[in-house]
Every structure is written in structure tokens, then in C-alpha cells.
Amino acid sequence: MSDPPPEARPFRGAAPRSPVADGPADLLLLGARAITLDPARPAAEAVAIGGGRILAVGSEAEARRFATGSTRVRDLAGRTLLPGFYDSHNHLLATAYSQTLVDLSAATKLADVLARLAERAARTPPGQWVVSSGRWHESQLAERRFPRRAELDQAVPDHPVMIQRGGHNVVVNSRALALAGVADDVPNPAGGTYVRDPATGQLTGHLIDAAMRPIRAVVPRPSQAELEDAVRALQVRYHAAGLTSVVEPGLEPDEMAVFGSLRSRGELRVRTTMMWRLRPGFDDAALRPVLEALESDAVPLDGSDPWLRTTMLKLGIDGGVEAGLYREPYAHPDDPANPRGLPLMSAENFRAVCRAAAARGWQVGTHCVGDAGIDLVLEAYAAADQVAPIAGLRWTLIHMMYAREDHWPLANRLGLVVTAQQPLQYTLADGFRHYLGPERASAIEPLRMYLDRSTQPVGGGSDSPVTPFEPLLGIWSSVTRATDRAGIQGPEWAVGVEEALRMYTLGSAWCAFEERTKGSLSRGTYADLVVLDADPRQVEPAAIRHISVAQTYVDGRLVYDRQDGPADDRSEPAA
Ligand SMILES: [Zn+2]
DSSP, rough: OOOOOOSOOTTSOOOOOOOOOOOSSEEEHHHHEEOOOTSSSOOOOOEEETTEEEEEEOOOHHTTTTTTTEEEEOOOOTTTEEEEEESSSHHHHHHHHHHBBBBOOTTOOHHHHHHHHHHHHHHSSSSOOBBBBBBGGGSSSSTTTTOOOHHHHHHOSSSSSSEEETEEEEEEEEHHHHHOOOOOTTOTTEEEEEETTTTTTEEEEEEEGGHHHHHHHOOOOHHHHHHHHHHHHHHHHHHHHTTEEEEEEEOHHHHHHHHHHHTTTTTTEEEEEEEOOOOOOOSHHHHHHHHHHHTTTSOOOOOOOSSSEEEEEEEEESSSSTTOOOOOOOOOSSTTTTOOOSSSSSSHHHHHHHHOOOOOOTTEEEOOHHHHHHHHHHHHHHHHHHHHHOSSOOOEEEOOTOOGGGGHHHHTTHHHOOEEEEHHHHHHHHHHHHHHHHHHTTTSSOOOHHHHOOOOOOEEOOOSSOOOHHHHHHHHHHHHHSSSSEEEEEEEEEEOHHHHHHHHIIIIHTTOTTTTTTSOOOOOOOOOEEEEESOOOOOOGGGGGGEEEEEETTTEEEEEOTTTTSSGGGOEEEO
């Protein structure tokens, strides 16, 4: 990673850094093997914490200078201390909600999928929806395909069913289609596909992207109270995984209200930067409300709160495994009429919303998977740059999965950042191999290329709930390029352990304009820390995934403490 270029345009949503007090310390962590991510002092043995911030990082004597009679001391007994992990792409709300849905992640054959749905239906009143989490993939099944509508009708006859898979595909039964008013003769919408049986022309129940909308419109949405409960429960699991900050990559205003409500009661314990999701579509009718909302500040840009920020806009140019937009045709296209995939918005509308965002000083991030999708993003960002320079605003290439060498000159000239999600390769490699063929599939998520070619720090993250959220799984896969069911993919794109740790901390903080308050252990940053049982740099790469999180601190408070970890009872007054 080379030095970042100078700021060309100051960003008004950048996290402010207030002056740090000189103590007293509430807590000293001693006996640590600290990986600080601060180039001025990469290693340390002690940290002093006060008022939710880091007061000092260094030797035990340096930390003890901030101690008074009421300061607690905890000996980490040689354990590894890191800044809390920061996931630059984590759908926290969807992950929380998905914990309440049917879990298909352990299914190994179609019969398992059908049995799990039937089991949920048996304890759900007839007529109510049975919905699965999106965190699974048909390539994990022996049959390597989705269930068909008729199979779902047979397994769950009395309930509407929606199987989600990732964020771009659903499979539904006949009751669900009827409730949504979708018949076999429905035309494909712009940006979406109703998959049909080639012999009969009947809908198979598999709906892609825009074709999912009529179904999503009739599935009852959880109440705000249910969502708040789900987020509260999930935060506990995030802390147990060492995760202390996320970018929430795409929320509607009513979803943001869930976070606002938790924040107002002091119950938001994972620091969250929200992205406002915009859908500029294909025509003027879709574009106009988006531009009006932006121009009236329907969601205000605000980066000042330490727990909840709204500083980024989310756009999406293409779909996922089978629906990215590529320069060359798919090896196995779902839709032979569109063998390179389809965009999710028109190039004109994309440019129009980017121009408006640049003029109003927002940071923009766009989901892009295929190389042709990335081309469209670069083109729209360059058009926005003509209206108001975007260098310095860290506009983002989200995923940038099939990055090509020729993307970098323009990406770097515009000062773009990449947020990378190795867990997508871990989870979906099998699907990529089927749809793209083995050569392109192995070059998906080329981390080494991002680090070598980008002039900016690179963010790390997961894309939960499409993938597991555990940062140590992502770091392990980044180092080994190991996948769930497709072995090692593209080992030449692996990165080193320290590089992976940097992506999941300081890199993500940089991509969200929070490098002054997060991502390193240095004086003045928030006291968000994770204690690991082993140093990821010292163990066999294969073992990184299984390193145990002993403790997690947020804002200087212990929020997770494994039973046999360094415990509270070992803390002692400092003086
Ligand atoms: Zn995502």
C-alpha cells in the first residue's frame, strides 16, 4: 500500500477528532502483544484508556503515567491486542433479521432445503409466510440447483414461501406468486428476470433482481421493535467476533430509523456508518424522486456522531454471481438472451445521480462485480468529476470483483477506494466457477491487485449476511485464498497477514473517513479493542481462522469476555 495522495477536496462528513485529555486513565491494559497499525509505533506492551479514548500506547511505564488510585489494571498475559475489527461492508440490519429466518446454510441436498422449510411451516399459522435467510448457495447441494416451484408447492402447500439466496435471487412457490399477482405470462422487467421452464414457458419460481420486487412488496415487513430486538441480539455476536465497527451498505430511511432509535437510547454498541440506498432506475419516473430526495436533504449528510453516521450514498450497477455485467459472455448464462448480464440502472440515470451527489459533496459507493460493470462505474464517476472534483471524497468501488489492469489509471486519477470482501470468494467460489468458468472465477476478488495497484488504502469486510461475518475467517481466507467448497482459488492474489489485518482495521476506517478515530491503537482513537489468544502473524496460516477472541472493548468498556479469557478478577487497582 503506497502513501495516500493529498486531499484534493475536504469531506464535510469526515469523523471529527476532538482533543484528548491527559488522563486520568480508567483502565490500563498491560502485558499485551499489541499490533497497533500505527507506523510511528507498530508494537507496544501497554495501553492507557480514559473517557472512551486511548490516552497512551507504549511501555508499561508510559501507560502507568496516566494512572490514579481508581484506575483498574488488567494483565493480558502476553495475549495479542489489536484495534477492534472494522467491516467496511456489513448489512447489519439484514444480518440481524436473517437470524430469525429459516437457515439453509447447512443443507447438502434439495431434500434438506425442503425439509427445513416444511419444518418451519409446521409451526407457522397457515397462510403466513415462510422465508429463508439468504446465507446459503445452491452449489452446496448435491443437485447443484434451486428447488423448483412445483417441489416447493409439494413440500409447503399451505404457506407462501420465499427462499432468498444472497441479495439478488429468490425462489418462490405458487402461493407466493399468486399473492404477488404474478402470472406465467408476466414480461421480464428492466433489470430483472423471471426464469422460465424452456419446455413449457412456465415460471420456475426463480426470480432475479427487479423481478423480485412484486414478491418483496407483499412479504410482511418486520416491525421496528422486532428489528431493534434483532440488532441488540446480533451486537452481542459481533462483539464476540471482535467486530466493533461496520459500514451498513444500503438502507432506506425507515430502516435508518431502527439505528436512530437504538442510538437515542444508548443501545447502539457497534459503531455504524450508514449508506443511503438510492435506486435511480431506467427512466425519468425512477430518477426524479431520487434527485428530489438528494436535493432536499431527505437524509442529511452527518458524520459527527461517534456511534451513528450517515455520510455515503449506495448505488448498484449489477448483480451477483450470475448477474454481474461482464465484457465477455458467461460460461453458463442463466439468460442466454443476455449472455453478458444486465445493468440495474441506465448509464444516463447513473451519471445524473453521481453528478448530483458530487455537487452536494456526498461520498458515493457503487456495487460492481463484473469488469463491464466496473467500466460503467468509472465512466459515471468521471462524468461526476467534471461537475465537481471528486478526488478527496474517496468515492468507492464496492466489491470490484473482476478488476482488470486497465481499470486502475482512471480509478487512481479519481482517488477512488476499494472495499474488498474476500468472504464472497470464500462463500461463492463454486458458483463463480459454474457461471464464469474456472479462469475468471479464480481471479475474483484479487486482493493482491488491489493492494499493489490502488494508490489508496483498501478496506476489508464481509458482505454479511451473504457470507459469514467473522473477521478472522475473512483474514484467514485473504491470506490463504481458501474457500468453503472450491479449494484454493487464485493463490497469486493472496495477501500477507499484516496486510489483511490492516484492511480489516485501518483500511476500512480510511474508506469511511474515520482513520483519525478508528483503525489503529494510537493516542486519541476510540478505545475499541480486541484481545486474541494468538498472534495471527505467528501461527500457521491455516490456523488463523480458529484463533479465539478473548475479549472485546468498545468505548473503553469490556463488551465481551470469554469465560476463560483474561478475566475481570485479575484486574487490580493501579496505585
Ligand atoms: Zn452487500
